[in-house]
Structure formats: structure tokens, C-alpha cells
Amino acid sequence: MKLSRRTLLAATGAAVTLSGCGLDASPAQSGELLRSKAKLPQPFTVPLPIPPVKKPTSPGRYRVVQRKASLEILPGLKTEVLGYDGLFPGPTFDVRSGQTTVVEQVNELDVPTALHLHGGHTPAASDGWPLDLLMPAGMQHDHSGHHDMNMQGGVMTTGSRTYTYPNTQRAATLWYHDHRMDYTAPQVYRGLFGLHLIRDEEEDRLPLPHGDREIPLVIADRAFAEDGSFLYPAAKDGPGVESAYMEGVVADVTLVNGAPWPVHEVDAVRYRLRILNAANARRYELAFDRGPATFVQIGSDGGLLGAPVEHETLVIAPAERFDVIVDFSPYKPGDEVTVVNRLDNNAPVLRFKVTRQASDDSSIPAKLSTYQAIEAPTGVVKRQWRFRRGNAGSHQGWTINGMVFDPVNTQAQVKLGQYEIWSFVTDVHHPVHVHLAPFQVLSRRGRQPGPYDGGWKDTVDVKPAEIVEVLVKFTAHKGKYLIHCHNLEHEDMAMMAAFETI
Numbered sequence: 304m305k306l307s308r309r310t311l312l313a314a315t316g317a318a319v320t321l322s323g324c325g326l327d328a329s330p331a332q333s334g335e336l337l338r339s340k341a342k343l344p345q346p347f348t349v350p351l352p353i354p355p356v357k358k359p360t361s362p363g364r365y366r367v368v369q370r371k372a373s374l375e376i377l378p379g380l381k382t383e384v385l386g387y388d389g390l391f392p393g394p395t396f397d398v399r400s401g402q403t404t405v406v407e408q409v410n411e412l413d414v415p416t417a418l419h420l421h422g423g424h425t426p427a428a429s430d431g432w433p434l435d436l437l438m439p440a441g442m443q444h445d446h447s448g449h450h451d452m453n454m455q456g457g458v459m460t461t462g463s464r465t466y467t468y469p470n471t472q473r474a475a476t477l478w479y480h481d482h483r484m485d486y487t488a489p490q491v492y493r494g495l496f497g498l499h500l501i502r503d504e505e506e507d508r509l510p511l512p513h514g515d516r517e518i519p520l521v522i523a524d525r526a527f528a529e530d531g532s533f534l535y536p537a538a539k540d541g542p543g544v545e546s547a548y549m550e551g552v553v554a555d556v557t558l559v560n561g562a563p564w565p566v567h568e569v570d571a572v573r574y575r576l577r578i579l580n581a582a583n584a585r586r587y588e589l590a591f592d593r594g595p596a597t598f599v600q601i602g603s604d605g606g607l608l609g610a611p612v613e614h615e616t617l618v619i620a621p622a623e624r625f626d627v628i629v630d631f632s633p634y635k636p637g638d639e640v641t642v643v644n645r646l647d648n649n650a651p652v653l654r655f656k657v658t659r660q661a662s663d664d665s666s667i668p669a670k671l672s673t674y675q676a677i678e679a680p681t682g683v684v685k686r687q688w689r690f691r692r693g694n695a696g697s698h699q700g701w702t703i704n705g706m707v708f709d710p711v712n713t714q715a716q717v718k719l720g721q722y723e724i725w726s727f728v729t730d731v732h733h734p735v736h737v738h739l740a741p742f743q744v745l746s747r748r749g750r751q752p753g754p755y756d757g758g759w760k761d762t763v764d765v766k767p768a769e770i771v772e773v774l775v776k777f778t779a780h781k782g783k784y785l786i787h788c789h790n791l792e793h794e795d796m797a798m799m800a801a802f803e804t805i
Contacts (some may be wrong), residue, residue, distance in 0.1 A: 334551030380531025393497025427782025436584035551584025602626030606758025
């Protein structure tokens with residue numbers, strides 16, 4: 304794929320500028336800080352909540368009501384959320400591999416929605432195409448107020464919509480969230496997200512921590528107005544954000560499972576932590592403030608690794624998931640261990656309080672799964688996807704291959720059942736997400752994958768002025784799908800592209 308002189312100069316300039324700032328070689332934020340006006344609590348005064356597991360209405364069938372709710376997120380204040388079942392985050396789906404789940408979504412909000420199962424191997428009709436809108440009962444919508452884009456190509460339903468998930472994939476930590484075109488960022492920010500866990504027999508056989516010792520950690524940042532409502536810098540004249548926040552919205556309150564800087568009591572044993580970065584734009588480099596605890600990674604976006612990998616810190620971009628084991632047995636009752644974010648001057652995230660000694664029948668096997676890296680076949684189709692700032696019609700936005708999102712015209716046709724090598728090329732930081740199929744990272748800048756690239760991924764953190772190559776193969780489902788940046792402000796400002804599986 305040839306680069307124009309203008310594109311080449313832009314990429315070269317970005318590389319020089321970012322290298323001079325020190326951003327080229329280390330993790331960095333992409334966004335502008337949004338500060339709260341509300342009185343904020345002291346860290347570690349709020350207990351860590353655990354999202355409830357969703358119960359089926361009958362085997363394999365579920366009903367979720369999207370509705371507003373007034374919740375106490377900051378102590379003493381009420382925050383209106385848009386919530387699946389009125390929860391923040393939404394309920395956790397805990398399902399089995401190969402067993403289809405059918406979810407009826409009922410929209411009782413005052414805005415359209417579109418639901419995406421992130422990481423799901425899902426038929427196109429249930430994938431959450433951004434114009435397959437679920438309208439609130441009685442609401443008419445003519446797409447006015449959207450960006451200057453071709454608005455054809457969606458299927459609208461009113462009141463309720465049924466999504467079908469075959470779950471024909473390995474055990475993994477997935478998540479679901481709103482995917483409405485141009486408005487994903489504010490609707491996820493206000494609460495439309497939750498976990499979807501898939502389990503299988505391979506995972507069942509492992510002696511991993513389970514029950515109360517398996518803890519989801521959904522990390523996100525938010526800012527609050529003085530009255531406790533969410534602060535979000537929505538554009539005044541249409542979709543997207545104010546121009547000052549085009550890089551992304553980074554807020555000053557860290558929430559874990561919907562609670563600000565929470566605390567959680569643990570026994571002096573091993574715990575399994577399923578970590579999701581559900582922030583709009585913020586990256587985290589998680590670390591413990593005191594040893595000897597480390598993160599032993601057992602899984603990635605798409606399920607178990609072949610063997611465990613130990614990390615002193617975890618760098619997690621928006622939408623990435625890390626499945627890790629943490630061993631608290633070296634600590635004594637009364638000890639406190641704090642998780643901090645090294646990308647934010649060691650700002651607190653959450654704290655664990657060790658309360659007692661206890662027996663522990665768990666272990667971390669040297670071999671976790673049948674996963675193994677695949678060598679790229681010769682002669683495969685290669686595609687390049689360039690993520691750049693650019694003109695999005697009447698305003699500045701973000702583009703892929705120099706184009707804004709077009710829901711009618713696809714940028715690629717991909718044959719099912721065949722491997723392809725895709726290259727992601729960036730100007731600044733972009734967490735790149737591919738719908739439908741997981742991929743394996745082959746290289747960064749022509750060298751080995753990074754320390755956090757192992758396993759099957761569906762989102763990869765691509766650093767400024769970097770090229771990441773991945774190996775991908777789509778199977779089973781024909782239709783239109785998406786590749787996009789998962790910095791949600793970038794996505795809403797047109798950084799999506801459609802491809803079709805054939």
C-alpha cells in the first residue's frame with residue numbers, strides 16, 4: 304500500500320515529535336484530563352462491590368432492561384446512570400462454551416442503543432452494528448444530529464431486540480457494551496457496559512482459585528459534577544466531544560466495579576483476578592505498592608495462555624483484559640497491599656486488606672491450555688490499516704486509511720477460513736479492536752511481540768508511530784463487521800472501518 308507524501312510526512316513528524324517527548328518508547332496517555340467538581344471520598348473507604356451474575360428466565364434465555372437509575376457512587380451523592388438492569392456496571396453473564404445464549408434487550412431509556420459483545424464470535428445480526436439501533440418505545444429517529452456520514456445500512460427495532468450468542472469459543476473474559484454510532488463514548492461512560500464470562504471443560508480441569516477467590520475487576524475513570532452527576536464534555540452542536548477532548552476523555556476518579564478507589568478484604572491465599580479496562584481512553588500500568596506480590600498472567604482477551612507469564616506490572620489499554628493470579632500468602636493478617644497506576648504518578652486504584660490465614664487448594668499449572676503460537680503461512684493476503692488524525696467532513700476527527708467510517712461501503716472483503724496478516728500503523732496511541740475473530744500478535748516494529756501481547760487478542764495497544772502485525776482468520780459468520788480504535792472518543796469521531804466476511 305503506497306503512502307502519499309502528506310501521510311508520510313505526518314507519520315514522520317509524529318515519530319520525531321513523540322520520540323522527543325519520550326512517548327515513543329514507553330506507555331502514555333492519549334487524552335485530556337477532566338476534573339470533578341464534586342467532593343470526592345478518601346481512597347479505600349468504600350468496599351469493592353461484585354457485579355451480580357445474571358439469572359436466566361429459562362435455560363439459555365435472558366431478559367435485560369436498559370433503564371436509568373439513581374445510584375450512590377460517591378458517598379452521600381446520587382448519580383444518574385444508564386444501566387443494563389439499572390446497574391453500574393451491568394450484570395455479569397456466566398455461560399458455557401458451545402451453549403447458545405439468547406438475550407432480549409428492552410430499551411426503557413430516552414436514547415437509541417446498539418449492543419456489542421466485545422470478543423464474541425457472533426453472527427453479524429447480533430454483533431452490534433452501530434446503525435442496528437434499538438429505539439425506546441415511542442421514539443422516532445431520523446439520524447439527525449449524526450456526523451456527516453452515509454446513514455444507510457442499519458436495521459432499527461423499537462422497544463426490544465433479541466441478540467443471539469452461540470458462545471462457540473474458548474473460555475474467556477468478554478464484555479458487552481453499547482456501540483451506537485457517534486455516541487458510544489458518552490453512553491458507555493454513563494454505564495452501558497458489563498462482563499460476559501465463558502467457561503469450558505479445559506478451564507474446569509485446572510486447579511485455579513474459584514468461588515469467592517475469583518474476582519472481577521472492571522476498572523474505569525469518571526468525573527463528577529458538584530451534584531454527583533457524571534461530567535462529560537459532549538459537543539454542543541452534535542455528536543462527539545468538545546474539540547479540546549478529541550484526544551480522549553481522561554477523568555480524575557478511578558472506579559473499580561463502579562466504586563471509587565475501593566478496598567477488599569482477602570485471605571492470605573491465591574486469588575484469580577479478571578481485569579478489564581473499561582475506560583474510554585485511559586491506560587493503566589498496574590503495580591503493587593509493596594512486594595512480593597506480582598501478577599501471574601494466565602489468560603488474555605481470548606482465553607488461557609499456553610503457560611503462565613509473570614509480570615511486575617500490567618500495562619492495560621482500553622478494552623483489554625488480563626486474567627491473572629495474585630498470591631497473598633506471603634502477607635500477614637493486617638497487612639495492606641495497594642494497587643497503583645504508574646502511568647499516573649502511582650495514583651491509587653484499589654487496596655487489598657489481608658484479614659486471615661486460610662487453607663488453599665489452588666495452584667498454577669506449568670501448562671494451562673493447548674494454546675500455541677501459529678506461524679504465519681506463506682503467501683497470505685496482507686492488509687494495512689492506518690490510524691490517523693484527519694478531516695471527518697465538517698470537522699476534525701480520526702480516520703482509518705484516510706477515510707471516515709462509512710456504514711455502506713466496506714474497506715475490505717475477507718474470505719472465511721483463510722489466514723491474513725493485518726498491519727496496524729499509528730500516529731498516536733490507538734488501542735485497535737477487531738470484531739468477530741481473535742488474532743495473534745506477530746511483531747512490533749518488525750521485532751518480537753511485546754510482553755503483554757501473548758495469547759489470543761481482540762484488542763492490541765499500538766503505540767505512537769508504531770507498526771504492529773497480527774495474524775487473523777475469520778470463520779463461520781458472513782456479513783459486515785468492524786475494525787476501530789477503542790479510544791471511544793476516537794471511535795465516535797469516525798475512527799471505524801467496515802469489512803465484509805465472504
